[in-house]
Amino acid sequence: MRTRFLACLIFCLLPLWLPAQSNREDEAEADIQSAKQAQEAGDYARAVAGYQAAVKLMPEVPELSVNLGMAYYLQKDYDKAIAVLSQALKRKPAMEGANLYLGMAYIHNSQFAASIEPLKKAIAINPHLRLAYINLGESYNELGKDEEAVDVLQRAEKVFPDDPEVLYSLGSLYYRLMFKTYGKMAQVAPNSYRYDQVMGQSFEEREEYPAATVEFQKAIKENPSAPGLHYALGNVLWLQGHWADAREQFEAELAISPEDYLSTWKLGNSYLQEHIYDKALPYLQKAIQQKPTLGGAYQDLGRLYMETHDNDHALYYLKKVVQMNPEEPTPHYLLSMTYRRLGNVEESRTEMGKFEEMKKVENERRLPPDAMFAGTKSEADKPQSSGTPNPPNPQ
Numbered sequence: 001m002r003t004r005f006l007a008c009l010i011f012c013l014l015p016l017w018l019p020a021q022s023n024r025e026d027e028a029e030a031d032i033q034s035a036k037q038a039q040e041a042g043d044y045a046r047a048v049a050g051y052q053a054a055v056k057l058m059p060e061v062p063e064l065s066v067n068l069g070m071a072y073y074l075q076k077d078y079d080k081a082i083a084v085l086s087q088a089l090k091r092k093p094a095m096e097g098a099n100l101y102l103g104m105a106y107i108h109n110s111q112f113a114a115s116i117e118p119l120k121k122a123i124a125i126n127p128h129l130r131l132a133y134i135n136l137g138e139s140y141n142e143l144g145k146d147e148e149a150v151d152v153l154q155r156a157e158k159v160f161p162d163d164p165e166v167l168y169s170l171g172s173l174y175y176r177l178m179f180k181t182y183g184k185m186a187q188v189a190p191n192s193y194r195y196d197q198v199m200g201q202s203f204e205e206r207e208e209y210p211a212a213t214v215e216f217q218k219a220i221k222e223n224p225s226a227p228g229l230h231y232a233l234g235n236v237l238w239l240q241g242h243w244a245d246a247r248e249q250f251e252a253e254l255a256i257s258p259e260d261y262l263s264t265w266k267l268g269n270s271y272l273q274e275h276i277y278d279k280a281l282p283y284l285q286k287a288i289q290q291k292p293t294l295g296g297a298y299q300d301l302g303r304l305y306m307e308t309h310d311n312d313h314a315l316y317y318l319k320k321v322v323q324m325n326p327e328e329p330t331p332h333y334l335l336s337m338t339y340r341r342l343g344n345v346e347e348s349r350t351e352m353g354k355f356e357e358m359k360k361v362e363n364e365r366r367l368p369p370d371a372m373f374a375g376t377k378s379e380a381d382k383p384q385s386s387g388t389p390n391p392p393n394p395q
Helices: 023-040 044-057 062-074 078-091 096-108 112-125 130-142 146-159 164-188 193-205 209-222 229-239 243-256 261-273 277-290 295-307 311-324 329-341 345-364
Strands: none
Touching: 023 044, 023 062, 044 062, 062 078, 062 096, 078 096, 096 112, 096 130, 112 130, 130 146, 130 164, 146 164, 164 193, 193 209, 193 229, 209 229, 229 243, 229 261, 243 261, 261 277, 261 295, 277 295, 295 311, 295 329, 311 329, 329 345
């Protein structure tokens, strides 16, 4: 289903100064004001009539034709909008609004190829014209020009790094390209280990861990020495709490890729989950040597030292986690418990307050459940756990 990003348009009425030198100009000014009022009231038919009257009185002013074309656009009469805006641009090509709305009118008429040039022209005139980027990306997408679509939306992201519409457009494009690529894989290599790996990732994303386990096992059977497969299987076992089975896979991954810090960390984490501290410690220490920004390993070291009653070391590592990821709630909870053990009541209350506030925000925030595959390295720097730990008994 084609998605268009044409909502929430701000209709920019072009400024027009008409010195009252003649009855013709006075009448045109009155028609313009009437059209503006109609436009603001959402009465596009009356706006069109007002601009038509103004254009008839002053045909030499191309900006009036642009306003008429925009009014036709908002009235959803795209054929007339295209005709009027095209004529206005012949007389004055460098009008950003005319180029933008002409391109969008072409899109509404499914004339995607025709929309390219006016939208490119609009961006050239004004590089901060958000709707031009979004619609140009959509046209390239519809024309199957994937590289061009990616390029224009990546440029838009640089100009508007925090704009949700731009991020949505780019994310939707990436998502479509992912399925397009994997769909091709299904056609050309349905029996390959890579296809089984993709299927496993898909099941993992949906938290269907037993099905993911089967797919990763199939992939390993086909290519047991491929990097990443043993980690992938170990990760879904780890997510299910099958600690010993997960460790077997992480160890197999490290035999293939000794530098794989995620396998190193999760080996340590799995031992920590079973309170086997002497085996957990060296893996967690090695993990932060391999990846100094690995927040999950720092947090696990903090937990390990809490559980072995070494509160000073626990404090050190938990503070490091908070420095790296100040918006993560669990480290503040663990810090609160550690301060409590050390007798620092005020610090303990402060950290608990931060934890409770962050958890409230986290619970209210709507996060997409399938935003990314679990356990990917892009998420690895954030502390991860199976949930908020139970408060350790103060000593």
